[in-house]
Amino acid sequence: MDRIRLISELYSSRLVAVVRSKSADEALALARAAAQGGIKFVEITFSVPGALDVIKELAGRKDLHVGAGTVLAPQQAERAIGVGAEFVVSPSLELNLISICHMANIACFPGAATPTEIIAAQRARADLVKIFPADLVGGPYFIRQMRGPFPDVRFMVSGGVSLKNVTEYVQAGVIGICLGSAYLETLLAEKGKKHFVKEMQQFVKLVAKAQAKKSASRKSKQ
Numbered sequence: 001m002d003r004i005r006l007i008s009e010l011y012s013s014r015l016v017a018v019v020r021s022k023s024a025d026e027a028l029a030l031a032r033a034a035a036q037g038g039i040k041f042v043e044i045t046f047s048v049p050g051a052l053d054v055i056k057e058l059a060g061r062k063d064l065h066v067g068a069g070t071v072l073a074p075q076q077a078e079r080a081i082g083v084g085a086e087f088v089v090s091p092s093l094e095l096n097l098i099s100i101c102h103m104a105n106i107a108c109f110p111g112a113a114t115p116t117e118i119i120a121a122q123r124a125r126a127d128l129v130k131i132f133p134a135d136l137v138g139g140p141y142f143i144r145q146m147r148g149p150f151p152d153v154r155f156m157v158s159g160g161v162s163l164k165n166v167t168e169y170v171q172a173g174v175i176g177i178c179l180g181s182a183y184l185e186t187l188l189a190e191k192g193k194k195h196f197v198k199e200m201q202q203f204v205k206l207v208a209k210a211q212a213k214k215s216a217s218r219k220s221k222q
Contacts, residue, residue, distance in 0.1 A: 003107040006065060006086055007127055007154075009040070011175050014207045015166075016041040017200075018069060018158065020181035024050035028057065030184060033193050035064050037200020043089055043178065045069035046076055052083050059084025067107075074100055081106050089156075091132050093117045095124045109156050109176065113137050118150055128156040128176050135160025140168035147173065166203055170210035179203065 001009075010016075017034035019042060021027040031042045031054070040063065044054050047070055058066040067087035068080030077088050077097045087107040088097055094110050101108035107127040112118045121129040131137065131146075134157035138145070143155055156176030157169055162183075169177050179200075188196045 001065070001086060002105045003087075003102070003127055006107050007175065009065065010128075013040045013204075014170060014175065014177045014211075015039050015203055016043055016067075016156075016176050016178045017184060018043045018045065018178050018181045019054075019184070020045045020047050020070075021185060022049070024048065024054050026185075027051075027054045030188055031058055031064070031066075033188060033196050034179075034184070034200055035061070036193075037197040038204040039179070039200055041065045041067070041087075041176075043067045043069040043087075045181065046071060046080075052079055055080060055085050056083040059086075071097060077101060077108075087127075089130060091130075091158075093120060095120065095126075098124050098126055111158075115146065115149065118146060118153060122150065122153050128154050130156040130158055130176070130178075132157075133159030140165060140172045140174075143169070143172040143174055163199070163202055163206065166206050167210045170207055171214060177207070 017039045019027045019030050021030055027048045042064055044051050055066055058064055065086045068085040069089040071077050071088045071090050077100050081104045088101050089109045091111045098108045109128045109130045110121050110126050111130045111132045112121050118129050155174045157174050158178035161177055161179055
């Protein structure tokens with residue numbers, strides 16, 4: 001899938017499950033449980049042992065878009081793309097990865113936490129600018145503030161996303177909303193798969209409801 005279509009599909013579903021498990025088997029189990037709960041995008045971080053094998057296996061699923069996370073070097077991006085990653089995510093402003101990804105028609109989401117980094121990412125043609133850690137820089141309030149000077153920037157957020165604030169992020173226009181790895185792993189380990197799937201379904205319902213409300217509000221103003 002080309003990166004334009006991928007962003008369009010992410011805009012429709014918004015949610016991304018970030019997987020930073022201690023083993024490949026745990027990563028696969030978490031990704032599969034997230035998919036069962038209706039999550040359509042999964043980010044496998046390079047800190048997962050055998051991350052490339054996990055990406056390769058998940059890339060074969062028709063119900064998931066799998067990407068590589070914590071990508072900090074060109075070689076990592078190239079290897080991830082080679083095994084089927086559809087997007088590449090960094091926690092920091094790795095502008096040199098954007099051209100590598102775009103040559104392969106793969107979406108690239110570099111990290112940013114300041115206005116200077118945000119505009120640098122936009123000028124380098126990042127597909128989305130990932131605000132990280134979103135909760136520590138101000139959450140939805142920060143996004144709304146950045147919308148003023150940077151109305152054309154498309155955002156992703158990672159850090160502190162919860163059932164309590166996911167609606168706010170949709171209302172603020174965030175395209176990619178990452179569900180944190182620590183939260184997901186703790187939820188699955190402590191509550192079990194059944195509860196985990198139900199909570200993912202709650203996120204999906206909240207996003208759909210917020211999108212419908214936002215769409216209705218936009219139509220009423222036309």
